[in-house]
Amino acid sequence: MSGWISGLGAFLGRSAETTGYGLVLLGRTLFHLPHLLTRRRIRDTLDLCYTYCTGSFTVTAVVALFTGMILALNSGLSLQELGQEALIGRIVAVSLIREMGPFMTALILTASIGSGIAAELGTMKVSEEIDALRIMSISPVRFLILPRMVALTLVTPVLTIFAGLIGILGGMFVAYFQLGVGWMAFQNDGLEVLTQKDVFTGLFKSVVFGVTIATVGCTQGLLTRGGATGVGQAARRAVVVTFLLVIIMGYYITWAVLT
Amino acid sequence: MIRLTNVHKQLGGRKILDGLSLEVEEGETLVILGRSGTGKSVTLRHVIGLLTPDSGQIEVLGEEISQHRPENLRTVRRRIGYLFQDGALLDWLNISDNIGLPLRERREHSEKEIVDRIEEVLAEVELDGHALKLPSEISGGMRKRAGLARALVCHPEIMLHDEPTSGLDPISSSVINRLIMKLKGMGITQMVVTHDMGSAFEVADRIALLHQGTVRALGTSDEIRQSTDPAVQQFIHGKVDGPLAREIREDPDSSNNNESEES
Numbered sequence: 010m011s012g013w014i015s016g017l018g019a020f021l022g023r024s025a026e027t028t029g030y031g032l033v034l035l036g037r038t039l040f041h042l043p044h045l046l047t048r049r050r051i052r053d054t055l056d057l058c059y060t061y062c063t064g065s066f067t068v069t070a071v072v073a074l075f076t077g078m079i080l081a082l083n084s085g086l087s088l089q090e091l092g093q094e095a096l097i098g099r100i101v102a103v104s105l106i107r108e109m110g111p112f113m114t115a116l117i118l119t120a121s122i123g124s125g126i127a128a129e130l131g132t133m134k135v136s137e138e139i140d141a142l143r144i145m146s147i148s149p150v151r152f153l154i155l156p157r158m159v160a161l162t163l164v165t166p167v168l169t170i171f172a173g174l175i176g177i178l179g180g181m182f183v184a185y186f187q188l189g190v191g192w193m194a195f196q197n198d199g200l201e202v203l204t205q206k207d208v209f210t211g212l213f214k215s216v217v218f219g220v221t222i223a224t225v226g227c228t229q230g231l232l233t234r235g236g237a238t239g240v241g242q243a244a245r246r247a248v249v250v251t252f253l254l255v256i257i258m259g260y261y262i263t264w265a266v267l268t
Numbered sequence: 269m270i271r272l273t274n275v276h277k278q279l280g281g282r283k284i285l286d287g288l289s290l291e292v293e294e295g296e297t298l299v300i301l302g303r304s305g306t307g308k309s310v311t312l313r314h315v316i317g318l319l320t321p322d323s324g325q326i327e328v329l330g331e332e333i334s335q336h337r338p339e340n341l342r343t344v345r346r347r348i349g350y351l352f353q354d355g356a357l358l359d360w361l362n363i364s365d366n367i368g369l370p371l372r373e374r375r376e377h378s379e380k381e382i383v384d385r386i387e388e389v390l391a392e393v394e395l396d397g398h399a400l401k402l403p404s405e406i407s408g409g410m411r412k413r414a415g416l417a418r419a420l421v422c423h424p425e426i427m428l429h430d431e432p433t434s435g436l437d438p439i440s441s442s443v444i445n446r447l448i449m450k451l452k453g454m455g456i457t458q459m460v461v462t463h464d465m466g467s468a469f470e471v472a473d474r475i476a477l478l479h480q481g482t483v484r485a486l487g488t489s490d491e492i493r494q495s496t497d498p499a500v501q502q503f504i505h506g507k508v509d510g511p512l513a514r515e516i517r518e519d520p521d522s523s524n525n526n527e528s529e530e531s
C-alpha cells in the first residue's frame with residue numbers, strides 16, 4: 010500500500026517536472042522566434058515542413074476519406090429513416106471541419122511525427138550530440154527545437170484543411186451513391202451552412218494541437234535518459250501524453266466556443 | 269589555465285568526484301588515466317561546463333566557471349575544443365557540414381573561408397576523401413577523427429580529448445597522436461583521457477591517475493613509470509591484482525558504465 014502511494018507520488022512529481030520543463034521549453038522557443046529569420050533556419054524549417062507533409066500525407070488522406078464516408082453512412086442511414094437525408098451534408102461538414110478533422114489529423118501527426126521527434130532528439134541526447142551543440146555554443150533550442158515547433162505548427166493546419174476537404178468528398182460520394190442525395194443538395198445544405206466560426210474553430214484547434222505535438226515530442230526527446238530503452242520510452246510517452254492532451258484540450262476548446 | 273580545486277560531484281546517488289584538485293598549465297598536455305567509471309569523462313565535462321560541481325572551484329582561461337549560467341559560458345567555450353568519446357556528429361549532415369557547423373553558426377566568416385578551413389582540418393585528420401559522406405557511412409574510427417576535426421576547426425586554445433584513440437587501428441592512432449603532438453607544438457593546452465598507455469606516455473607532459481574521485485598519482489611520464497605506488501604500477505602494467513582491483517570488488521557498481529577498454 011505504501012509502495013503504491015509513494016509510486017503515485019513519484020509519478021506525480023515527475024509529471025509536474027516534465028510539464029514545467031515543457032512549458033519553459035515552449036517559452037524559450039517563443040523567445041528564440043526572431044532567430045528563425047536566418048537563411049539556414051528558414052531552410053531547415055521548410056525542409057522539415059516538406060518531410061512532415063510527405064510523411065503523413067497519404068495516411069491522412071485515407072483516414073480522412075473513410076472518416077467522411079463513415080460519418081455520412083452512419084448519419085445518413087439514421088436520417089433516412091426520418092426522411093431527413095438532405096441534412097447529411099450539414100452533419101458531415103460541420104463535424105469534420107469543427108471536430109473530426111483537427112482531431113484525426115492531430116492523432117496521425119502524433120503517431121507519425123511527434124513520436125519521431127521524440128525518438129530523434131532522444132537519440133541525439135544519449136549519443137551526446139546535444140551536448141556537442143552546447144559546447145559549440147549552438148543553442149539546441151534555436152538549432153533543433155525552433156524549426157521543429159514552427160514546422161509542425163504550420164503543417165498541422167494545412168493537413169487539417171486537407172483532411173476536412175477529403176473527408177467531405179468521401180461523405181459526398183457515400184451520400185450520392187448509397188443514399189441518393191445529389192451533389193447540389195449536399196453542397197447547399199453542407200458547405201453553405203458552415204459558418205466562419207466553424208472553420209475558425211477547426212483551424213484554431215489544429216494550431217493548438219500542432220504546438221502541443223511538437224512541444225511534447227521535443228520535451229520527451231530532450232528528457233531522454235539512458236540508451237535505446239530510454240529512446241523507446243520517450244517516443245511512447247510522447248504519443249500517450251499528446252493523445253491525452255489533444256482530446257482534453259479539444260473538448261475544452263469546443264466547450265469554450267459553443268457556450 | 270585550467271584549475272580544478274576540491275571538486276565534489278555526486279551523480280546517480282554515487283560520489284564520482286570526491287575532492288578532485290588538478291591543474292593544467294598553459295601549453296601543457298596532461299594525460300588522465302583511470303579505470304572505467306572513475307569519472308574521467310565527468311572531469312572533462314566539468315571543465316567545459318556541461319556539469320556543474322556540487323562544491324569546489326573550476327577556473328578555465330582565467331574565469332571561474334562553476335557558477336556560470338549558459339549564456340556566460342559561451343565566451344569560454346568558444347576557446348575550447350572537445351572531442352567526444354563517440355564523435356557526437358549530427359547524423360543528417362555530411363562530414364564536411366558537420367565540421368563546418370560551428371563556423372557557419374557563428375556567421376563571422378565567408379563561405380569561402382569556411383570551405384577552405386574545412387579542407388585544411390580534413391587533411392589534418394586524413395579524411396580528405398570522405399567529406400561528402402554521412403556519419404553512418406564511415407567507420408567509428410573515422411567518425412572520431414571527424415569529431416576531432418570539428419573540435420579543431422575554430423582554432424581552440426584548449427583541447428579536451430575523451431579517448432581520442434580508443435577503437436582506432438594502430439595507424440589511425442598514430443595519426444591522432446601525431447596530431448596531439450602537433451597541437452602541443454602550437455602551444456595548445458590539452459587534457460587527454462586515454463586507456464592507451466603507449467599514447468599516454470608519448471604525448472604527455474604530465475600524467476594524472478584518477479582513483480576514487482581524486483588524483484592518486486601525478487607526475488611526468490618518467491615519474492609515473494618509476495612510481496613506487498602499487499596502484500600506479502598495477503594500472504600501467506594492467507595487472508589484475510592490486511589496490512585498484514580491490515576497489516572494484518568492494519564497489520561492484522564502479523565499472524558498469526562503459527565497455528571495458530582497459531589496456
Ligand SMILES: Nc1ncnc2c1ncn2[C@@H]1O[C@H](COP(=O)(O)OP(=O)(O)OP(=O)(O)O)[C@@H](O)[C@H]1O
Pocket residue numbers: 279280284302303304305306307308309310311521522523524525526527
Ligand atoms: N549523468 C549521469 N548520471 C548518473 N551517473 C553518471 C552520469 N554520468 C556519469 N555517471 C557515472 O559516473 C561514473 C563515471 O563516469 P565517467 O563517464 O566519467 O567514467 P570514465 O572514467 O570516463 O569511464 P570510461 O573510461 O569508461 O569512459 C560512472 O560510474 C557513471 O555511471
Ligand SMILES: [Mg+2]
Pocket residue numbers: 308309310353430
Ligand atoms: Mg569516459
